[in-house]
Amino acid sequence: MPELPEVEMRRRLVASCALHQRVERVIIRDTSILEGATPRTLQRNLAGREFVKTHRHGKWLFIGADSGRWLTMHFGMTGDIEYCEAPINEPPYTRARFGFENGQSLIFTDPRKFGEIGITSDISSFLNKRKWGPDxxxxxxxxxxxxxxxxxxxxxxxxxxxxxxxxxxxxxLYADEMLFQTGLHPETSVGNLRRATIDALYDAMMTVFAASLAVDTDYERLPGNFFLRHRNYSGLCPKCRRPLSTAQASGRTTYYCPRHQRRRS
DNA sequence: AATTCCTCCTGATAGC
DNA sequence: TGCTATCAGGAGGAAT
Incomplete structure (x- = not known):
């Protein structure tokens, strides 16, 4: 589910309410979400500590503790974060819980369990190891x-x-929005794109991210000419009001308007 | 080295 | 209504 703006929203939530409190307990409800960490290593590095800072790179969220270690989070398709009183109000699909001394908890939920949690001492090497591109x-x-x-x-x-x-x-989803705003067919070959076209794609990417964050990633509050407002099986192109087409591109369902998105360079 | 395909897991919804 | 099939905002690993 979450792409860059959605993960940024989660980062802001953590930064606004989960910092500068002592972590009393670390509870892992499903160890299958752990990546390169065990419940024991998480406890040893985080229990008794405070979270003091946050960082985000692409779809990765990092929550820094005063032990010098970073809790790493990826949300996969259905991962989310909640800050609430627990265990009283512990939400369904809780996979990990970080309980603070005030009774509130930072909770990682994930029905499909594609997300992951880990720990690292160095964000750069963590990102390099996975060969991640720039944010x-x-x-x-x-x-x-x-x-x-x-x-x-x-x-x-x-x-x-x-x-x-x-x-x-x-x-x-954001790739579809970028392609629509730039008027490019999703199956356009990336080779020999003209510089002006690449620049237009860049501009669309920055515009879309900013617009989404401006409405707290609530797509219904985006302007009506945004593709994300119409991207569904019965959706109509906001420009010509004709039905959208779908295709498989790189294994994912792609929506596009066949009239307004052409293969070109 | 770069791309594409398959797979992980569970719930919502379309279709019969 | 109830069942089955398909699909979902991701990405690692195998295969090509």
């Missing part, structure tokens, strides 16, 4: 960066945009 919302990521990332790539544009090793944070 487009971080300082220094500009049009030139984007051009260089798309240069010398092959395959379909949709697949490249969703490839986290190229750009970290764009998923299926």
């Amino acid at each position: 487009p919302t971080h300082p220094g990521f500009d049009r030139v960066t984007f051009r260089d990332l798309l240069r010398n790539r092959t395959g379909l544009l949709k697949g490249v945009l969703m490839n986290q090793r190229v750009i970290a944070g764009v998923g299926n």
